[in-house]
Amino acid sequence: MSVAISFTAYGDADQLTTVEAEAPQPGPGEVQLRVRAAGVNPVDWKLRAGYLAAVMPLELPHVLGLEAAGTVTAVGAGVTRWSVGDEVFGRVPAAYAEYAVTAENALAAKPAELSWEQAGALHMAAETSTRALAALGLAKGETLLVHGAAGGVGAVAVQFAVAAGARVIGTASPANHDYLRELGAEPVEYGDEVFDRVRAVASEGVDAVLDTAGGYLAGSVALLGGGARVLSIVNPQEAEEAGASFTGSDPEADHTPAALAKVLELTAAGTFRLPLRAVLPLAEAARAHRLSEQGHGRGRIVLTV
Numbered sequence: 418m419s420v421a422i423s424f425t426a427y428g429d430a431d432q433l434t435t436v437e438a439e440a441p442q443p444g445p446g447e448v449q450l451r452v453r454a455a456g457v458n459p460v461d462w463k464l465r466a467g468y469l470a471a472v473m474p475l476e477l478p479h480v481l482g483l484e485a486a487g488t489v490t491a492v493g494a495g496v497t498r499w500s501v502g503d504e505v506f507g508r509v510p511a512a513y514a515e516y517a518v519t520a521e522n523a524l525a526a527k528p529a530e531l532s533w534e535q536a537g538a539l540h541m542a543a544e545t546s547t548r549a550l551a552a553l554g555l556a557k558g559e560t561l562l563v564h565g566a567a568g569g570v571g572a573v574a575v576q577f578a579v580a581a582g583a584r585v586i587g588t589a590s591p592a593n594h595d596y597l598r599e600l601g602a603e604p605v606e607y608g609d610e611v612f613d614r615v616r617a618v619a620s621e622g623v624d625a626v627l628d629t630a631g632g633y634l635a636g637s638v639a640l641l642g643g644g645a646r647v648l649s650i651v652n653p654q655e656a657e658e659a660g661a662s663f664t665g666s667d668p669e670a671d672h673t674p675a676a677l678a679k680v681l682e683l684t685a686a687g688t689f690r691l692p693l694r695a696v697l698p699l700a701e702a703a704r705a706h707r708l709s710e711q712g713h714g715r716g717r718i719v720l721t722v
């Protein structure tokens with residue numbers, strides 16, 4: 418049996434309840450994990466609230482969670498990469514649970530330098546950052562502006578861009594400015610007149626913009642003089658209206674292998690930072706959602722299982 422967090426109707430965080438069900442079994446090319454830690458992402462509460470029901474309808478009841486770290490407990494037919502007992506992390510659907518199943522290629526070996534909690538909360542930020550920077554075509558020596566740079570995705574995007582040799586300007590509230598400097602970015606306070614502050618810092622201009630906060634696309638297109646290299650991960654409609662682009666998770670264009678490889682490379686180099694905003698037991702998933710819904714803070718929110 419497997420304890421999981423499930424909801425039967427769209428609504429607020431109180432919809433999340435603890436249930437017990439048969440542990441999912443791995444099919445061909447899949448592995449079963451005993452989950453140790455599962456990341457909590459804004460998309461989880463957007464799905465729970467029904468905000469995405471038109472584009473991503475869920476079969477209810479639904480177990481949330483898109484990423485985890487854990488120990489392999491069973492392997493399906495044809496699996497060659499993993500054996501029972503291996504410690505892994507990566508893209509794991511229905512991860513708010515004791516046991517979950519995922520594709521063998523969606524995982525990487527958990528390095529000793531990362532805690533279970535860090536490893537469990539990495540995939541979404543790393544895959545999104547890799548996909549976004551590829552879509553922007555960011556090159557060495559270019560200047561990237563990241564809106565919401567201290568957030569879960571923003572902080573990883575900053576580190577990947579710095580590692581690629583870019584200069585990075587990141588917006589955040591003042592409390593997160595020292596944190597952004599530690600990540601290698603030049604901080605700028607968001608809010609009114611943010612683009613004046615960006616222009617003051619980047620007198621030679623900005624080459625590309627990644628918006629992880631929402632609401633900055635028109636100003637970013639004006640800053641660059643065009644939308645070709647302005648990318649949102651938040652709002653496709655805002656992107657269309659501003660003449661910018663949007664990227665969403667796409668199984669056909671999944672960047673998981675490159676993303677996990679980059680995490681391993683930076684972790685081995687000792688330069689990767691992934692602070693944890695909150696670590697809560699699985700049973701407190703509703704509290705984790707309420708925290709994520711606040712939309713502010715530094716680092717990732719994780720459920721331990």
Ligand SMILES: NC(=O)c1ccc[n+]([C@@H]2O[C@H](COP(=O)([O-])OP(=O)(O)OC[C@H]3O[C@@H](n4cnc5c(N)ncnc54)[C@H](OP(=O)(O)O)[C@@H]3O)[C@@H](O)[C@H]2O)c1
Nearest residue numbers: 459545565567568569570589590607630650665666713714
């Ligand atoms: N399309 C995709 O593939 C994809 C993938 C992952 C996530 N997302 C979306 O991307 C967004 C960010 O996700 P996340 O996990 O990084 O969230 P998060 O960890 O909650 O971070 C949100 C960040 O936004 C910043 N912020 C809040 N208000 C702001 C404002 N007015 N201006 C600028 N920054 C502001 C906060 O900074 P302070 O703490 O300094 O206030 C915070 O660090 C969410 O909407 C999520 O659903 C999309």
